[in-house]
Amino acid sequence: MHITLEFGGGLELLCDSVKIHNVDVELKKGLEKLTMKDLLAWVRTNLIKERPEMFMKGDTVRPGVLVLVNDCDWELSGQLETTLQEKDVVVFISTLHGG
Amino acid sequence: MEEGNTIAKRAGSRLCCLCNERKPALKRPKTLEQICRDCFYNVFEEEIHQVIVGNHLFKDGERVAIGASGGKDSTVLAYVMSELNRRHNYGLDLFLLSVDEGITGYRDDSLETVKRNEVQYGLPLKIVSYKDLYGWTMDEIVKVIGLKNNCTFCGVFRRQALDRGAAYLKVDKLVTGHNADDIAETVLLNILRGDVARLSRCTSITTGEDGPIPRCKPFKYTYEKEIVMYAYFKKLDYFSTECIYSPNAYRGFAREFIKDLERMRPRAIVDIIKSGENFRISTSTKMPEQGTCERCGYISSQKWCKACVLLEGLNRGLPKLGIGRSRCLENSNDNRKEAKRNDGDRIIESKQCGSLDF
Numbered sequence: 203m204h205i206t207l208e209f210g211g212g213l214e215l216l217c218d219s220v221k222i223h224n225v226d227v228e229l230k231k232g233l234e235k236l237t238m239k240d241l242l243a244w245v246r247t248n249l250i251k252e253r254p255e256m257f258m259k260g261d262t263v264r265p266g267v268l269v270l271v272n273d274c275d276w277e278l279s280g281q282l283e284t285t286l287q288e289k290d291v292v293v294f295i296s297t298l299h300g301g
Numbered sequence: 302m303e304e305g306n307t308i309a310k311r312a313g314s315r316l317c318c319l320c321n322e323r324k325p326a327l328k329r330p331k332t333l334e335q336i337c338r339d340c341f342y343n344v345f346e347e348e349i350h351q352v353i354v355g356n357h358l359f360k361d362g363e364r365v366a367i368g369a370s371g372g373k374d375s376t377v378l379a380y381v382m383s384e385l386n387r388r389h390n391y392g393l394d395l396f397l398l399s400v401d402e403g404i405t406g407y408r409d410d411s412l413e414t415v416k417r418n419e420v421q422y423g424l425p426l427k428i429v430s431y432k433d434l435y436g437w438t439m440d441e442i443v444k445v446i447g448l449k450n451n452c453t454f455c456g457v458f459r460r461q462a463l464d465r466g467a468a469y470l471k472v473d474k475l476v477t478g479h480n481a482d483d484i485a486e487t488v489l490l491n492i493l494r495g496d497v498a499r500l501s502r503c504t505s506i507t508t509g510e511d512g513p514i515p516r517c518k519p520f521k522y523t524y525e526k527e528i529v530m531y532a533y534f535k536k537l538d539y540f541s542t543e544c545i546y547s548p549n550a551y552r553g554f555a556r557e558f559i560k561d562l563e564r565m566r567p568r569a570i571v572d573i574i575k576s577g578e579n580f581r582i583s584t585s586t587k588m589p590e591q592g593t594c595e596r597c598g599y600i601s602s603q604k605w606c607k608a609c610v611l612l613e614g615l616n617r618g619l620p621k622l623g624i625g626r627s628r629c630l631e632n633s634n635d636n637r638k639e640a641k642r643n644d645g646d647r648i649i650e651s652k653q654c655g656s657l658d659f
Contacts, residue, residue, distance in 0.1 A: 211373070211529065212541040265560035268529055275327035275530070278335055296541070297373070297482075297529045298556070 203227050203236055203288055207245065211296035213267070216257055217249045225249075238271070239282040241292065257294070266298045319344070326534070330524045330567035338534055345531055349519050350385050356506050358517050361392040364472040367424070368463055369397040371414035374478030376539040377528050378520060382476065383422050396470050397422075400462045401430035402455055403438025407545045414540040421538065429466040431458055435612055443546055446620040451546050453624060454615075457607045461599055467514045479518040482525040482563075485570045486555050488577035493555070497582055498589055504577040511591065512600045524570060 207223045214221045227244050229236055239261060250257055258264055262282055269276040270293040276284055286292070317325050317337035325335035329344075336344065352358075359365060367382055369375045379397060386393045399415045402408050412428065419426040432438045435458060443451050467475045484504060491500035502508055507517040520528065532539055562569040593599065594606035601607070607623060614622030 210533070210541070212543060215542065265557070265564045266525075268526060268533075270533070273326065273534075274324075277328040278325055293533070295529055295533060297525045298560075 203229065203286065205241070205286060206289070206291045207249070208291065208293040209295075210293065211268075212298070213257060213294050213296045216253055217251055223249060236286045237282065238269070238276065238280075238284040238286065238292075241286060242282070256296070256298075263294065264298075266296065268295045268297060269293070270295075327527075327530055330526050330563065331522075331571065333567065341527075341530070341534070345523075345527055346381060346385065349381055349523060350389060352506070352522060353385065353391075353519055356517075358476075358507065358519065359391055359393055359474065362394075363392075363474060364394040364396065364470065366396045366398040366427075366467050366470050366472040366475045368475060368477040369399050369415045369418065369426070370478075371399070371411035371418070371540040372478070373529055373532050373539045373541060374480055374483075374520065374525075376414070376418060376537050377532050378476065378478040379418055379422055379424060380535070380537055382519070383424060395424050396472060397424045397426040398463060398466045398470060398472075398475070399426065399428045400459050400466070401428050401432075402459065403431050403440055404545060405440055407542060408439075410542065411540040414538060417538055427466055427470050429462050429469070431462065434458070434462055434465060435608070437612075437615060439546070442615065442620075445615065448546055450621075450624045454611055455546075457611055461606070461608045464512075464514055464599070472514065475514050475516045477516060477518055478520055480520040480523050480525045480528055481570050481574060482556075482559060484518070484521055484577070485573035486552065486559050488573050489555050489559065490552060491577075500577065500580060501582050504574055509600075522571065522574070524567075 203226065205225055205227055207225060209217060209221055209223075217223070225248075227236060227241060230240065233240075242258065242262065246254055246258055256264065257267065263269060269281075271279055271284055271286070272291055273293070315325065315335055317323050317340050318334040319336050319340040323337035323339065326338045327341060328335050329341075365382075367375065367379050369379055379395075382393075383395055385391065386395060397415060397419055399412060401412060415426060415428075418424070430438075439451065439455055442454050446454070463475060487503045488500065491497075491503055504521075506519075506521050507515050509515050531537075559570065559573070589602035591600060591602055594601040594604075594609055596605050596609045599606045599608065603610075605613075610623035614620050614624075
């Protein structure tokens with residue numbers, strides 16, 4: 203599944219200072235849909251190069267990291283349970299860096 | 302609007318709680334309302350306007366400096382202040398005031414952002430540097446003192462640098478981008494440190510009214526989440542890199558704790574501020590008296606202000622002078638004059654290092 207990921211607010215520093223990543227995420231065998239929970243695990247394994255604790259805590263993002271799916275706050279779409287679709291744009295912004 | 306429909310499906314079929322017309326774009330942490338982008342801009346700006354008007358923060362014709370670091374809070378503050386000043390005819394002369402600590406690869410980059418903001422918002426910019434004011438850059442200070450107490454130097458120097466910059470601009474007030482999360486964090490830290498004097502004043506929306514330049518915090522009740530969402534939706538140009546010198550770990554823990562609380566109960570942030578506001582300090586508690594520094598004339602509760610003590614240490618090759626907690630020393634041995642003198646600005650009211658607002 204083709205997804206565009208954007209990292210901002212300092213999170214880009216955790217993935218080689220690249221802000222926008224166009225990625226293909228394979229669906230796990232036997233599963234029909236991709237959720238934010240799956241995507242986060244994928245991002246952590248495949249994109250985060252350093253200090254993963256700045257991005258995640260447990261199986262979700264660290265408190266203080268905002269997530270938007272197609273420019274909509276993921277708190278409105280079910281957070282980890284949000285189902286992703288082809289060509290979705292997911293944005294992660296840290297509120298924890300600097301003032 | 303194919304994409305819009307997709308969002309609506311996943312976000313449920315609900316519409317914006319305020320206009321009941323458009324699809325919601327975010328959940329407000331303060332009220333848990335689901336609101337659309339346009340209504341968000343309205344309530345965000347209107348709440349800040351109400352805070353400004355309700356607290357009589359400014360008078361018509363005043364000159365006001367905005368402490369600008371290039372970070373998210375001060376960038377949004379500069380944008381919103383100039384918007385509201387125009388829209389509601391505050392009649393303010395606004396300026397951007399930045400501090401150059403002399404941190405290569407960090408502040409020089411963020412100052413580029415402030416210089417762009419100067420053009421984007423049409424606000425005159427003044428930059429004051431540690432090098433000009435104190436003869437030392439933070440890079441040079443770190444070379445001498447290492448990475449242990451550098452944040453103390455930076456915080457003390459920044460406070461004074463902003464006042465001196467404000468005096469240069471001849472402004473009546475200085476506004477900083479402290480948000481609700483920052484203030485909740487400071488309340489908590491002051492409790493953890495037993496700093497009763499600061500606990501009682503850290504929630505004030507205006508401070509330093511007895512000093513040369515009062516400071517105020519129009520974002521006192523504004524959640525960090527909303528500031529970042531606002532900057533993101535409006536595509537404001539801000540800089541977000543951590544200071545290259547190690548951040549204040551203790552404050553970092555407090556920040557994380559507050560963010561954890563916010564996740565479970567978003568109201569926790571305003572509730573902590575409310576608690577801070579309602580603390581009553583018993584009248585028998587001894588408070589430090591405010592005077593002026595014998596050396597430079599800056600406000601100080603001691604003979605010398607903290608910046609002068611730190612500078613004296615740097616210039617005499619004793620950089621540890623003025624570092625560390627001295628209260629316990631003072632109690633155990635009254636002859637420790639040095640310790641006594643340094644007690645003044647022991648705790649710096651600053652955000653994580655490197656950020657300009659404090």
